[in-house]
Amino acid sequence: MLGDFGTPEHQIVADPNRLWESNQVTTWRLWGYASGERWRPADVLLDMLCECAEKGGSRGGNLLLNVGPQPDGQLPPEFVQRALAIGQWLEVHGEAIYGSDGGNMTEFITRGRQTTSGNNLYLIIRFWDGEPVLRLADLVSRVNRVTLLTTGQELEFEQQEGVLWIKGLPKERPTALFPVIRVECDGVPESNVWGKQRLWEGAPSRIADWARTRGTSVYTNEK
Numbered sequence: 001m002l003g004d005f006g007t008p009e010h011q012i013v014a015d016p017n018r019l020w021e022s023n024q025v026t027t028w029r030l031w032g033y034a035s036g037e038r039w040r041p042a043d044v045l046l047d048m049l050c051e052c053a054e055k056g057g058s059r060g061g062n063l064l065l066n067v068g069p070q071p072d073g074q075l076p077p078e079f080v081q082r083a084l085a086i087g088q089w090l091e092v093h094g095e096a097i098y099g100s101d102g103g104n105m106t107e108f109i110t111r112g113r114q115t116t117s118g119n120n121l122y123l124i125i126r127f128w129d130g131e132p133v134l135r136l137a138d139l140v141s142r143v144n145r146v147t148l149l150t151t152g153q154e155l156e157f158e159q160q161e162g163v164l165w166i167k168g169l170p171k172e173r174p175t176a177l178f179p180v181i182r183v184e185c186d187g188v189p190e191s192n193v194w195g196k197q198r199l200w201e202g203a204p205s206r207i208a209d210w211a212r213t214r215g216t217s218v219y220t221n222e223k
Helices: 042-059 075-097 206-212
Strands: 017-024 058-068 112-117 120-127 132-135 142-148 152-161 163-167 178-184
Touching: 017 042, 042 058, 042 075, 058 132, 075 112, 075 120, 075 178, 163 178
Parallel strands: 017 058
Antiparallel strands: 112 120, 120 178, 132 163, 142 152, 142 178, 152 163
């Protein structure tokens, strides 16, 4: 019988029916302290936190991060270093995590993660490509303002036919960890049908009509 909340270990699996938290280790293998251990880098640990927030929504999505104290009772310096880096990131970008309502509503999986809070959509960029323009598909809400939360810089944008073009991004990544862009909408962010149901999710029958228009070949001009 299921308990009050879910506690998956070593994986991040959202539970749509109850509150949940993912139990993870800060090292590569063990829950307790072990000499010679290898530590996961700060960006990997932060990504776990962001993924929990992205998948969590109103049903939780906390990260329970384990650390084994040294034999003298002190926290390992490797853990402290990583925890401080993530804490400093949260001081600037915490609004994208704390109290957020989940995300994964636009075509952004190849760039990073996303969360929402109120009228804001947060783009947590894991992979910074140095290009001045970012293309964001599937957002149908009218955008009022776009800000690079990492630096406070207000960004130019253009919105047309379900695509948001964010302009003026710096070439160099503005933080050692994940930069965040805040997209302020005129209401709670909404996405189109492709934003809500990806090609690799849901029942295949929902894209049967689209498949029939493609014909029986990989080429669109062959029926």
